[in-house]
Amino acid sequence: MWRAGLLLWLVAGASVANSQIPTPLKSGSDFQPADMRKLQADDFANPAMLWVSQGEQLWRTPRGDSRKSCADCHREPVQAMKGVATRYPRFQSVAGRVLNLEGQINYCTTERQKSPALAYESDELLALTTYVARQSHGMPMSVNLDDAARPVYEQGQRLYRQRRGQLNLACTHCHQANWGRQLLTDTISQGHGTGYPAYRFEWQKIGSLQRRLRACYFGLRAEMPAYGSADLLALELYLGVRAAGLAVEAPGVRK
């Protein structure tokens, strides 16, 4: 009897402590129709794999004044990049700020390859990001929240709970309180970014997590933050920590 009581207390305590994180964690594809899940699981037909192939080519292409390619430093990309996507966004001490995967790639592009930064949502940046993310396919998210990253994380958490736009809703109203319920033809997801960059049929191409976040702002009739802005980066970091343990499934396929 006391054991059952203790268990109940533990479960209740755990649910209070983690009331900001949905339980059980479900990935974005769990809320997609069966045909989308099937396409995502097909390594050939998944249209996002085109960008993985493009990223593989770009990895070996020299760029910038240094005439160096990614492969000149990271020789075996499959080994060197394994698990990298599970740790981003993270505080990068060399850069002195929090970087997401796109930011890290552009940091290498500008600082190591001495080339102009790749534009957000350009095919090149998407291809490299998707190629790197793909090497962590199936590995659990494990964003390390150190002291340097904590202020950004807290900003992201604040934004996640903050009402915005003409609809005056926060992220939590859909993705925390109402996940699994129907919104017109969609099932509301838990709002994890583990499938991104993902191929979205609405976009007819692949897009970054920040593009998806901007789409949520648009849906709420709120002003969309710019690509690479502090707000979107903070949200990305918060989402990364929130999805701890969930498998990376990039590149995902979404409606």
Added chain:
Amino acid sequence: MALARLSVQSKARRGEAVPVRLVIQHPMETGFQMDTQGRPVAKNLIRFVVCRYAGREVWRAELGSGIAANPYVEFSLRADMTGDIEMNWEDDLGEKGSVRARLDVA
């Protein structure tokens, strides 16, 4: 850069049906869309995809505005001789693409 992925097995027995799968990276613009500045985006569709097997045309498809971006095509052909399976296509802007794979028939 015309990017495409072609999937064909490398070996087959004579008479065997060999599946051929192709995905092409292409926007398949219908000509009905506007860009973010409100200007119309010019129509640009892949007009045809042709498969040549050991030098002979064995399959052809005409794609239209009803086909989504990054088209995926799949068909089977009967393996009868060793040779290249070559896929060619051309879009409205005249850009051509080509990928090939070797099929060994025993």
